Structure formats: structure tokens, C-alpha cells
Amino acid sequence: MAKIIPFKAVRPTRDKVSLVASRSYQSYTQAEREARLDYNPYSFLHIVNPGYKYDKEISGKERYQLVKNRYQEFKEDGVFVQDKKAAFYIYRIVDRDHQIFNGIVAAASVEDYKNDVIKKHEDTIESREIVFKDYLNTVGFNAEPVLLTYPDNDAISIIISEIQKQRAEFEFTTTYRDTHYLWQIDNENDIKVISDAFAKMKVLYIADGHHRSSSSSLLCEHQKTENPNHSGEETYNYFMSFLIPESELRLHEFYRVVKDLNGLTKEEFLIRLDTMYRIENRGIMPYKPSKPHHFSMYLDGEFYSLYLRKHNYDFKTSLDDLDAQLLYQTVLKPILGINDLRNNTRIDYLSGKKDIVNLKSMVDTGAFKVGFGMIPATIEQMKAIADEGLKMPPKSTYIEPKLRSGVTIYEF
Structure with a gap:
């Protein structure tokens, strides 16, 4: 009580x-x-x-x-x-x-x-x-x-x-x-x-x-x-x-922007990404995902859609189902080398209340190399993660x- x-x-x-x-x-x-x-x-x-x-x-x-x-x-x-x-x-x-x-x-x-x-x-x-x-x-x-x-x-x-x-x-x-x-x-x-x-x-x-x-x-x-x-x-x-x-x-999402590709060329990065995602080039028109486990990506002046290849990802807990955690486990950590989300200065965050164009602008300035967008977490996800005694990555929700x-x- x-x-x-x-x-x-x-x-x-x-x-x-x-x-x-x-x-x-x-x-x-x-x-x-x-x-x-x-x-x-x-x-x-x-x-x-x-x-x-x-x-x-x-x-x-x-x-x-x-x-x-x-x-x-x-x-x-x-x-x-x-x-x-x-x-x-x-x-x-x-x-x-x-x-x-x-x-x-x-x-x-x-x-x-x-x-x-x-x-x-x-x-x-x-x-x-x-x-x-x-x-x-x-x-x-x-x-x-x-x-x-x-x-x-x-x-x-x-x-x-x-x-x-x-x-x-x-x-x-x-x-x-x-x-x-x-x-x-x-x-x-x-x-x-x-x-x-x-x-x-x-x-x-x-x-x-x-x-x-x-x-x-x-x-x-x-x-x-x-x-x-x-x-x-x-x-x-x-x-x-x-x-x-x-x-x-x-609940709103947070966009992620990263300063570099961890030593990879654009082509090498996309090839590494292809293992976990079906990638489609969306061109210069802003793209926002509309489903869980789908992401938008802005890189080198173009938007991409990323669709998770679910057979390659193991959903064991409610945290695994959270898009912010999924992006960390499949892209930020293994490919871009960002292990510590709280203290790594190569990553920054932008409130999803702002338009996806703001993410584009942050990358276009040259301060960041790539940006990622996702849909917001739900109250049900937040509660399920808390009930299991698990913790979301930082900046998972703008509330x-x-x-x-x-x-x-x-x-x-």
C-alpha cells in the first residue's frame, strides 16, 4: 500500500x-x-x-x-x-x-x-x-x-x-x-x-x-x-x-546523434548494419518510423529506414523489447563502440517532441555524423520493465x- x-x-x-x-x-x-x-x-x-x-x-x-x-x-x-x-x-x-x-x-x-x-x-x-x-x-x-x-x-x-x-x-x-x-x-x-x-x-x-x-x-x-x-x-x-x-x-522518444562512425567508412558501417536490419534509402525527405523495432537514420544527407531482422535478435525480457535498448544492443554498442551511454561524450540526445528535421540539422552542422529516431515507449513498457526490476537506458523517455x-x- x-x-x-x-x-x-x-x-x-x-x-x-x-x-x-x-x-x-x-x-x-x-x-x-x-x-x-x-x-x-x-x-x-x-x-x-x-x-x-x-x-x-x-x-x-x-x-x-x-x-x-x-x-x-x-x-x-x-x-x-x-x-x-x-x-x-x-x-x-x-x-x-x-x-x-x-x-x-x-x-x-x-x-x-x-x-x-x-x-x-x-x-x-x-x-x-x-x-x-x-x-x-x-x-x-x-x-x-x-x-x-x-x-x-x-x-x-x-x-x-x-x-x-x-x-x-x-x-x-x-x-x-x-x-x-x-x-x-x-x-x-x-x-x-x-x-x-x-x-x-x-x-x-x-x-x-x-x-x-x-x-x-x-x-x-x-x-x-x-x-x-x-x-x-x-x-x-x-x-x-x-x-x-x-x-x-x-511519453515521447529521444533521438540519438553520434559524432563519428567509430573509424568505419559509410559503406563499411552500412554493411555492418545490414546484418541486423533491412535498410532502405529514403532520400532527402524526412522519415519517421511508425512501428516498434523500426528506426529512422540520417546519414550523409539522406534518411534511411531500418527494419529489425527479428530472427537475429533474442527477446528475453521486457527490456529487450524497448527500442532504446534494442538500438543500443544492435548498433550503438557493437558497431559504434558506445558501451557507456551515461558517460560517453560521442553520443547526445534530442527530445522527440522536436521535429525530425532538428535531428537532420544537428548532423548537417558537422558536429555529428549519424542520427537515429524511434517511436516513443509506452506506459505499459515502462511498468513492465520496472516490475521486472530492470532499468531503461538513459534518455529512453521524455515525459x-x-x-x-x-x-x-x-x-x-
Whole structure:
């Protein structure tokens, strides 16, 4: 059973939420970051980039302490206010393509994460886990929820629908033309119905945020050793999550681009590829695959379709059926010599939300030699891989929705 509880969020005031909310720091170009820092004193970017105040790049523990300082200043200035009563928060996004996402911001149990009630499908990098744990331990808050998904549930859906008939606490539209809404649920009966509904679920799945959840687990272990009166109910025993029903989750693919052909000529590469794939030259017109185990390839100014010769490939597990894993096992590793997908600098990734023409452009610049496209993984594949205790290759899925940082904040 999954333990999901309400918490006292720290939130911007209604009049400033549109100014505070930001995308993740890494998603901005340097020019975009500088523009927001120069002209918006309320942007959450001021908190996560505290060196801006001193016109200096600051890293490590010194940066963590300054992040904490900036955060406290936002609270002191009344930009952020903590709710007096624990609540669940309904978060709704209507994006520019009219896709609608509805979910609940809540606190999920670290113990559930450890016991595999909250299941994972991606590997994490230990060094990144430790860095983020140290960051959380210093700053004392988290502003980006882990994205969890659950089977559609009528009891939860009814409450969400009823609450959304009321005026939203927050409503703002971003420059990306996505509109965000937030409602607060602090009615004890509604909280109990939602908590009981999650308690009846045997498992939840991490859709996005594997490093954040793992770091929260490390933080919990650290805090336990520091607290002689540890009870198991302290805020560090939980991490902020955005729980969304499976039917509203959107999975996109990632394209792969590789800088060279591992010493092979174009002809040698195609001959090696022919062992595992039926290859057709599609010419200069952009080509996207439409079926599992089919790939598009862009090489030397032309698109190719690659159809797997299935008699040469052994499907033993649900992971073997995943196109990102299949491409790794049949092309990236044996032919292009890319063994470590996480650390090899010869490979890069491009979100499949972007047009296949973007992949073409990256290769045409000369920075990359070859690019590969595939269809998105499915929620069923993601769950099956997690259920078998297996892990997807990095950048197997680009998952929506993406929440804004700074709208709800969880303090430890």
C-alpha cells in the first residue's frame, strides 16, 4: 500500500506566482537566464543562481548556502508564505497543444521508495545522487516534485473534478503559452478519501525524477543518524511528488546523434548494419518510423529506414523489447563502440517532441555524423520493465507534464 500524505507547502503569493515560477535551470539558454535575472527580481532563478547578485559563478557548498540565503530572503520579503494547514494540491496544466494534465501534489514516503512500493525504471548515477543529497541537506527545501503515476482512480478523479469547479488559488500563463492552475485541498474528508485511495494501491511508478527520489532517500538516512529522537514521521521521511493518472501521462522518444562512425567508412558501417536490419534509402525527405523495432537514420544527407531482422535478435525480457535498448544492443554498442551511454561524450540526445528535421540539422552542422529516431515507449513498457526490476537506458523517455519550479515548495 502506498502512503501519500498532505503537507504544508510554501507558496508564492497569488499576485507574484507568475513572476516566481520558472522552468528547470538547465532548460534555459544562458541568454534566457540572464534576461530573466536582469528584468524579473521575483524569478525563482534568483534563488537557484545566487551568484548573480555578486556577478560571480559560485559552486559547491558555498552555492548551497547562498541558495538557502536567497530562499530565506524571499520568505522574509513575503514573496513566499507557508500554508498553516497541511493540504493536498491539485495542479492542472493546459499546454499550447491543448493537452490537459491533472494531478495531485503531495508528500510520498521514502520507505515506500526503499521497499519498491514506488517502482523505478531508470538507473541513477551515484555521484549525482550524493551531490543533490548534500544540496537538499544544506538548503532545507525542494521545489521540484518527483513525477509519479498511478492507475486511474474514480474516487480521486471525482474529488479533482469537484474541487476544480471552484476558483483556482493560482492561474497563470507562461511565455510558452501553457496555463497552470493550482487548487488547495485541506478538507479533512477529501484528504482521507484521497489518502485511502492511494493506500489501496499496491504500487506507484516513478515517471520522472529518479535522481530526486534517490537523493531524498539518502537525505532521509543522513537525517536519521543526526536525529536521536527520530520517529519516522519527520518531513525528511517524505519527498514532494506530483501524482498523475496513467491516462494523462505523455511519453515521447529521444533521438540519438553520434559524432563519428567509430573509424568505419559509410559503406563499411552500412554493411555492418545490414546484418541486423533491412535498410532502405529514403532520400532527402524526412522519415519517421511508425512501428516498434523500426528506426529512422540520417546519414550523409539522406534518411534511411531500418527494419529489425527479428530472427537475429533474442527477446528475453521486457527490456529487450524497448527500442532504446534494442538500438543500443544492435548498433550503438557493437558497431559504434558506445558501451557507456551515461558517460560517453560521442553520443547526445534530442527530445522527440522536436521535429525530425532538428535531428537532420544537428548532423548537417558537422558536429555529428549519424542520427537515429524511434517511436516513443509506452506506459505499459515502462511498468513492465520496472516490475521486472530492470532499468531503461538513459534518455529512453521524455515525459510530460513538466511542472514549474517554485509553485509549491517542500521544506525538510
